Amino acid sequence: MKRRLEDARILMYSHDTFGLGHLRRCRTIAHALVEDYRGLNVLIISGATIAGAFDYRARVDFVKVPSVIKLRDGEYTSMASHIDLQETMKMRQSIIRHTAETFQPDIFIVDKEPMGLKGEVEETLQYLKARGTTLVLGMRDVMDAPYLLDAEWKRNNAFQKIDQFYDRVWVYGPPDFYDPLVGLDVPSGVRRKMEFVGFLQRSVSTLGTKSEHVPDEDYILVTTGGGGDGADLVSDVLGAFEQDDTLQHKTLIVLGPYMPAKERNHLIERANKIACLQVIEFDNKMEELIAGAKGVVAMGGYNTYCEILSFDKPALIIPRTRPREEQLIRAQRASELGLVDMLLPEESADPRQLAAALKRLPTRAPPSASGENMRLEGLVHISRIIGDWFDDRDHYPPLSVVAE
Template sequence: MSFNVVDLSGAERTPRGPHAPRVLIYSHDTFGLGHIRRCRAIANSLVANYSHISVIIVSGSSVISSFQFGDGVDYVRIPGIEKQSDGRYVPHHLNIDLGDTIRLRTDLIKQVVLSFDPDVVIVDKEPIGLRGELEPSLEILRRRGARIVLGLRDVLDEPAKLHEEWRQSGAIDALALYDDIFVYGLESIYQPLAGLPNQHLFADKVQYTGYLKRAVPSPMPPNRYPRITKGPFILVTPGGGGDGIGLIDWVISAYEADPTIELPALIVFGPFMSREKRKDFAERIARVPKLESLGFEPRLELLMNRAHCVVAMGGYNTFCEVLSFDKPALIVPRVRPRLEQAIRAERADHLKLVDILHDPVETGASTVRDPMLMAAALRALPKRLPPSQAFVQGLLDGLPAISRALASDLSTPIRGRALAQNATITG
């Protein structure tokens, strides 16, 4: 079996039968790009290694249609929900209340489960889904004999906060419903469930896969990038951009204050940055010869691969891309509403995988950001060693490890269990 994951479109389709294995991936997607990009990487890897299978991603992402999926992968978009800066959830588009939106999402997820009848289900991050919307479907899946997998990024939050959050939601009890728990990271770097009680009830289900290596996608012409990408440049990415205003402001101010910064920078705002802030930043960037910008690039891997080095906030997917394309990186993590990015960045800095620079406004250490502090970091960045020089064993084994772990369910040409539509159980 080959695990050289590529991201190409237009390849010859493998003949498929109605009884080939099926995979459903659930992603609640309330904020940013992280969840859908992680699920997309896993889905594309699975069909690259088991070309006869079908994968459906159920997602609330408003930008899922912007991404490229391999043959055998499709998606169902459920009504979106946004997480506000104060932690509240609200419907993204619908003019109905949150409760009605959750009920609608719950019914839609249940219908996909009943109709698609997956053999394997991978649930991204939330054991019971958003506000418990996945619970009815999990019960159906258990009765039908599906293999249910909880997929977790390397860091969720600080242990005490995760314990309280999962205790209140019922997520801890729901771990009993899962056959496997895949952690997309290394045990030696971080153990995201270490703070939970009753470890003996689920510890034997946990498998650390390694991080998810990303491939360079095939460009779709026309593929015109700004002028500065023709030579060495720094890629600045705040991910989805909804919480990246501070990072971008700090980088722009550094170039405004210090024209001696050697490498130019391309700033990619992300799809969730407000139009007003994007306009303000674009006006400032236009006055600085060493800066250019883009709004949103769904195939950010292409730019990451071109860049000499990277400045980012440190979300899981960006971290995977930095490792995959072996780029010197400066991580400026957020610390609110959770410490996930800061924990990851500090562990990675300790292992000499990346450099870290804390935002004093984010941490509360100051009310202003020093442009010259960022300028010094930008001048030093091109000289740091790439992550590969840290020699961390098994660092990027995640995608092949997932495929191997699911081989017993996906490698056969027909489904390994009785089809639910032929069984007496209807859900």
């Protein structure tokens, strides 16, 4: 059974300058909503260079804005080297505003960045608020270390603008896991708008063909997400295999589409010398690879963490610690709760220590054995909230129930 909405429209914004996390989170929410509501259309604005590499359900589409990438020092540059960053930002801002004017969404959901990359969605927020669109800011369970987030948000006057523009602030995690604004002086107006919806549960996609990369035998999966900063993790894993020849478990390594070519080629050359290793660059069916694995080694970004919980997989997290501490904080908290094992980057750089951790991984108890309630309720809660909003709008007729 599905409920029907008559020509309801949701616009989502995903700035996507480093990795795939924002787009994958938006896509997950969009797919869940069109699954629950007939007549609903979702459009995602994305800066991801490979936004078109993913499958999308009917009534979910994307608009690609020119790509901007974040460098390791935290600065930004245009993906097209012949176009000035300022010109690229003007194009992005114009496309975002024009898309909103043309699409006329009922709800606008912005992922993580309150005013978008370098403030590019503020003008669109002003326009949509004036026409009565419901404006939602979505936050990860962990944004960053409080001292880093506080400094960034003070520079951008973020709290005042959140209070000014947004109707709701969704936190994509449960309140007892982590508060993304802990340690900050949060205005009462912003606190009142915050709602902890829970982690976003993942499932194996039924869209398109199955992944061609799932090994026929039991395997450990090593994933770096987008891969832009994942070379050290993969290098450490290869070092463990090179150091300890008793480490022979089949291992599938996904480098990520954004790993620099020089690093990628060097790692592939090393991996080719070890028989039990299989290396691929990218798979748009990561849920399938995680679901089939005996254990997962990852940096612990938001999406991978949700997948580890959703498929209840033993996991070893080796978090990135710079320029953001988001992955470190999430890994430390999950490790405290007994949901995952964790090594710091300096620990994983020791081949013997990492080899021992890799040997333990396939027989480690899954997250569910910790006794913690993993709260994979985010998609259900978001769907209910969206339905209630449309029910309450005077210009919308009551939702009807239709059989599929």
